[in-house]
Each structure stands twice: as structure tokens, then as C-alpha cells.
Amino acid sequence: MTIDYPARRARLAAALPAHEVPALLVTSPVNVRYLTGLVSSNAAVLVRADGSALLATDNRYIDMTRALDVTAVEAPDVAGRLAEPGAGIEAAAMSVATFRRLNAGLNAGLNAGLNAGGGEGGGLVPLGPLVEELRAVKDEAELELIRTACALTDQAFADVLPLIAPGLTERAVARLLDNRMTELGADKPAFDTIVAAGENGAIPHHAPTDRELRAGDLVTMDFGARYHGYHADMTRTVCLGEPADWQRDLYDLVRRAQRAGRHALTPGAEAKDVDAAARGLIAAAGHGDHFRHGLGHGVGLEIHEDPFLGPSRTGRLEDRVPITVEPGIYLPERGGVRIEDTLVTREGGPELFTKTTKELLVL
Numbered sequence: 113m114t115i116d117y118p119a120r121r122a123r124l125a126a127a128l129p130a131h132e133v134p135a136l137l138v139t140s141p142v143n144v145r146y147l148t149g150l151v152s153s154n155a156a157v158l159v160r161a162d163g164s165a166l167l168a169t170d171n172r173y174i175d176m177t178r179a180l181d182v183t184a185v186e187a188p189d190v191a192g193r194l195a196e197p198g199a200g201i202e203a204a205a206m207s208v209a210t211f212r213r214l215n216a217g218l219n220a221g222l223n224a225g226l227n228a229g230g231g232e233g234g235g236l237v238p239l240g241p242l243v244e245e246l247r248a249v250k251d252e253a254e255l256e257l258i259r260t261a262c263a264l265t266d267q268a269f270a271d272v273l274p275l276i277a278p279g280l281t282e283r284a285v286a287r288l289l290d291n292r293m294t295e296l297g298a299d300k301p302a303f304d305t306i307v308a309a310g311e312n313g314a315i316p317h318h319a320p321t322d323r324e325l326r327a328g329d330l331v332t333m334d335f336g337a338r339y340h341g342y343h344a345d346m347t348r349t350v351c352l353g354e355p356a357d358w359q360r361d362l363y364d365l366v367r368r369a370q371r372a373g374r375h376a377l378t379p380g381a382e383a384k385d386v387d388a389a390a391r392g393l394i395a396a397a398g399h400g401d402h403f404r405h406g407l408g409h410g411v412g413l414e415i416h417e418d419p420f421l422g423p424s425r426t427g428r429l430e431d432r433v434p435i436t437v438e439p440g441i442y443l444p445e446r447g448g449v450r451i452e453d454t455l456v457t458r459e460g461g462p463e464l465f466t467k468t469t470k471e472l473l474v475l
């Protein structure tokens with residue numbers, strides 16, 4: 113499946129008049145990739161309201177632009193090369209220092225008459241996440257890449273599971289997962305893999321340590337593959353040896369909450385209502401204070417992107433939005449359970465991308 117970059121730029125161009133700018137100077141590397149296909153740490157693209165576009169990058173990347181369907185120029189100062197009077201900029205992607213420097217340059221140009229006819233109000237206009245909003249809804253080519261990233265994640269877990277045993281450290285388990293994902297074809301892990309054993313499971317974003325796994329531990333693993341730039345995200349909690357009653361009860365509660373969250377994922381649903389579907393079950397069981405993060409987040413070219421599911425999140429879900437559902441319960445000094453899937457919203461019910469069982473696995 114090929115990606116239609118001109119169609120993406122056309123969608124952005126169509127959104128510009130509402131923001132009263134003649135063009136948007138895109139400097140976020142991931143947004144440049146989304147709009148042109150160029151993967152570069154130093155590139156920018158100017159997209160005009162008429163749909164035309166100009167890409168700039170430095171001499172390390174300029175050869176790669178020949179295969180793209182957009183005109184490119186070589187410049188070390190990519191934003192400076194493309195800045196135009198009155199153009200919008202991505203406020204979240206540009207430093208204040210760069211913003212000031214570019215504006216000073218535009219003003220000097222205007223004063224010298226170099227930009228005569230460039231219109232009124234010569235300054236750049238800071239704007240919100242226009243491209244991020246476009247990125248939330250995926251096309252089928254993107255969904256196929258995320259589906260593959262999730263399949264690699266499932267396979268890596270299946271391959272590593274038989275190796276997980278008491279005596280291995282959290283770091284060793286993380287390394288096994290990371291290595292297996294890359295062996296299977298991932299670009300690299302989608303983010304720093306989390307492995308949290310026993311009491312460490314009470315920390316939602318615990319970084320793996322040299323703590324050894326022991327019989328009786330709940331072990332939470334949160335990891336994913338990145339494939340052609342697209343991210344997968346999955347969490348499973350397993351038990352080493354027969355679970356105690358409290359461990360099984362905790363697991364069952366999180367699993368029911370995760371199912372309720374998945375079933376609430378439907379185009380048109382309010383982000384906060386999806387969160388509430390899962391959170392309500394956990395709160396009703398008396399664990400509201402032990403679940404303090406949002407229920408989920410979009411995935412795509414970034415591991416965390418719009419939309420976000422949480423009690424105070426606004427907005428409605430659209431169709432074809434890949435998103436995670438990841439409730440957890442964290443008991444200080446005892447341990448925790450989190451179950452996370454990556455899914456995509458669909459009319460008629462979400463499509464599950466991460467397919468590893470959610471039965472409690474007893475190793």
C-alpha cells in the first residue's frame with residue numbers, strides 16, 4: 113500500500129483558511145515525515161493554502177528528497193529558508209529563540225523592501241496542533257503498519273514467555289523482549305520497555321532494575337514494536353506460580369475494566385465516557401485511588417498522540433483512530449496489574465490489534 117502524501121498536504125491546506133494564515137511552516141520532524149515521507153532530524157515543509165508545498169533539509173538528507181513527490185531545497189537553516197510573512201508556525205515545535213530570530217529576519221527583510229507585497233502583519237503566527245489533528249484519523253496504509261507492529265509485539269511475547277522464570281532480572285526480561293522484537297523485523301522498540309516485578313508493579317512507569325523475579329510475583333510487562341515508524345503498545349501482567357486470592361481478584365477486576373473500556377470504544381463516543389466505562393468499575397470496587405492515569409492514548413507515528421482518554425479529556429472519537437485501553441491498579445508496596453491493548457475504532461465495533469490472551473497467565 114502506498115501513502116498518498118499530496119492528499120495529506122491537501123487536507124492540511126484546506127484547514128488553513130479557518131486559521132487565517134496563507135501557509136503553515138511545519139517544523140515538527142514527525143509532521144514533516146507525515147506530510148512528505150522524509151525522515152530527517154533537520155527538515156521543514158511550508159504548505160500553502162493553495163496546496164503547494166516546499167520542503168527544506170540540509171545536505172545530509174537532500175539526496176533522499178529526490179524520491180519524494182515534493183519540491184525540495186537544500187538549506188542548513190531550514191525554517192529560516194522557508195519562513196514567510198504571516199505564515200503560521202507549530203507553536204509546540206518551535207523554540208522561543210527560533211521564533212524571535214525568524215521574526216527578526218522577516219522584519220529586516222520587510223524594512224529593506226525585499227518582501228514588498230508580502231502582505232500586512234509580517235510576523236509568524238503561532239498555531240496549535242493542526243497536523244496532529246489530521247494525524248489522529250489513519251488511512252488504511254497506516255493501519256496496516258500498526259497492525260504489523262502489533263503482530264510483531266504479540267509474537268515477541270509468545271516467544272519470550274517460555275523463558276520467563278524466577279532468577280531472571282527485570283532488565284534481562286526487558287532485553288529479551290527488545291531483542292526478539294528487532295529480530296522479528298521491528299525498527300526498534302516503540303519506547304523504553306517496562307518490566308516490573310512484585311512490589312515494583314505498584315509503579316506504573318517503573319524502569320527495569322536488577323531485581324530478580326521470584327515465585328509469587330505479579331510481573332507487568334509494557335512494551336511494543338515500532339514498524340516503519342508506526343508504534344504498537346501492549347501490557348500484560350503474568351503471575352509466577354499460583355496466584356494468591358488478592359492477586360487473582362485484582363487481575364479479574366482490571367480485566368473486566370479493560371473489557372468495559374474496549375466495548376465503549378466507538379466512533380462518536382466522548383473521550384471521557386470511554387474512560388469512565390472502565391474507571392467506574394475500578395472505583396466501585398474501592399480502588400479509585402489506585403488508578404491515577406488516563407485510560408488510553410492514540411498511537412501512530414508517535415507512541416503517545418491524540419486523542420487521549422481521561423476523566424477530563426474532551427472531544428469525541430472518530431472512525432479509524434488507533435488507540436490504547438490500559439487500566440491498571442497499583443497497590444503501594446504490594447504490586448500492580450495493568451492490561452493494555454492497541455485497537456482501532458470502527459463503525460460496528462473496534463478491531464483488536466494486539467491479540468495476546470488476557471487470561472491470567474500462570475508461569
Ligand code: ZN
Nearest residue numbers: 334345346452
Ligand atoms: Zn504501554
Ligand code: ZN
Nearest residue numbers: 345436438452
Ligand atoms: Zn500505552
